[in-house]
Amino acid sequence: MKNYTSINDIDNINNWIAEAKTLKESPLKDIELGKNKTLGLLFFNSSLRTRLSTQKAALNLGMNPIVMNVSGDAWGIEFGDGTVMNGNTAEHIKEAAAVVSQYCDIIAVRAFPSLTDKVKDESEYVLNAFKKHASVPVVNMESATGHPLQGLTDAITISEHAKTKKPKVVLSWAPHIKALPHAVANSFTQAMQKMDVEFVIANPEGYNLSPEITGDTPIIHDQNEAFKDADFVYVKNWSSYDDYGKVLNTDPNWMITKEKLGDAKFMHCLPVRRNLIVEDAVLDSDSSLVIEQANNRTYAAQLVLKKILKNL
Numbered sequence: 001m002k003n004y005t006s007i008n009d010i011d012n013i014n015n016w017i018a019e020a021k022t023l024k025e026s027p028l029k030d031i032e033l034g035k036n037k038t039l040g041l042l043f044f045n046s047s048l049r050t051r052l053s054t055q056k057a058a059l060n061l062g063m064n065p066i067v068m069n070v071s072g073d074a075w076g077i078e079f080g081d082g083t084v085m086n087g088n089t090a091e092h093i094k095e096a097a098a099v100v101s102q103y104c105d106i107i108a109v110r111a112f113p114s115l116t117d118k119v120k121d122e123s124e125y126v127l128n129a130f131k132k133h134a135s136v137p138v139v140n141m142e143s144a145t146g147h148p149l150q151g152l153t154d155a156i157t158i159s160e161h162a163k164t165k166k167p168k169v170v171l172s173w174a175p176h177i178k179a180l181p182h183a184v185a186n187s188f189t190q191a192m193q194k195m196d197v198e199f200v201i202a203n204p205e206g207y208n209l210s211p212e213i214t215g216d217t218p219i220i221h222d223q224n225e226a227f228k229d230a231d232f233v234y235v236k237n238w239s240s241y242d243d244y245g246k247v248l249n250t251d252p253n254w255m256i257t258k259e260k261l262g263d264a265k266f267m268h269c270l271p272v273r274r275n276l277i278v279e280d281a282v283l284d285s286d287s288s289l290v291i292e293q294a295n296n297r298t299y300a301a302q303l304v305l306k307k308i309l310k311n312l
């Protein structure tokens, strides 16, 4: 594998899950593989889990991680072609990516969407510019439209906790005060579509994800109906896709409660706002898998880095 930028880069999800589970059992077994190799992590946005678990994964493989907060700490990067750079950007992605490629064997990038310009966001211009102008492999640590390290993590976690051969998995929208990206929901949807699960999405009217992502997956506007007989309820807020980036609804009735959850397991990528997205009683109960999900971020990243290292 050269780059890992989308769930579509996973050739066989069941094999990947099995391999991630073996890494989890003996995380240091490939400690020689990444010796003298450098992973550069570039953050255009905040992070706790991705920033730490991806470094931990690199360390488990014997790699040397180096981290930079691009926004604020680096020079403003210009992505436009042929731009007269007389504004706020001081260096072009052509130089920046070429320079970073000399210091790193793999570059990992986090760059969220604007949520104001759908066409520009969907062009994935930051991630694709790194892919184009870097001479080393690129890993997506959450881009405008996808969070494939999270999607892989969630597939691993569901596989670990499934009690039946074909569990029912619900992706549910929940309220939030801010406009949030679609990336986590998109990659979770794509991961579930590759797994042998009964998968449905629950969201209010006006909140359907991109039809290119949802495809044949049933979309249900009644949350209680969607939750019936669910084994896993994966919760995430996202802003409207059709009315791009808008917050149309903050209906507290969509918040996840213990009563609504029933016997299902609760999942969320974190960070999560308590008593807005989900009530304390759920997060503080055995029904919550959120801490285990965060743990699996390390093994998802380690599997991805291992596959890229083997191909260098």
Ligand SMILES: NCCC[C@H](NC(=O)CCC(=O)O)C(=O)O
Pocket: 142, 178, 180, 181, 182, 183, 184, 237, 269, 270, 271, 273
């Ligand atoms: N990486 C996981 C989620 C990141 C981001 N969440 C956020 O921005 C939450 C911010 C807040 O709650 O203020 C998202 O939804 O894509």
Ligand SMILES: NC(=O)OP(=O)(O)O
Pocket: 046, 047, 048, 049, 050, 051, 142, 150, 269, 270, 271
């Ligand atoms: N789940 C996740 O990606 O967390 P961070 O945004 O803290 O990295």
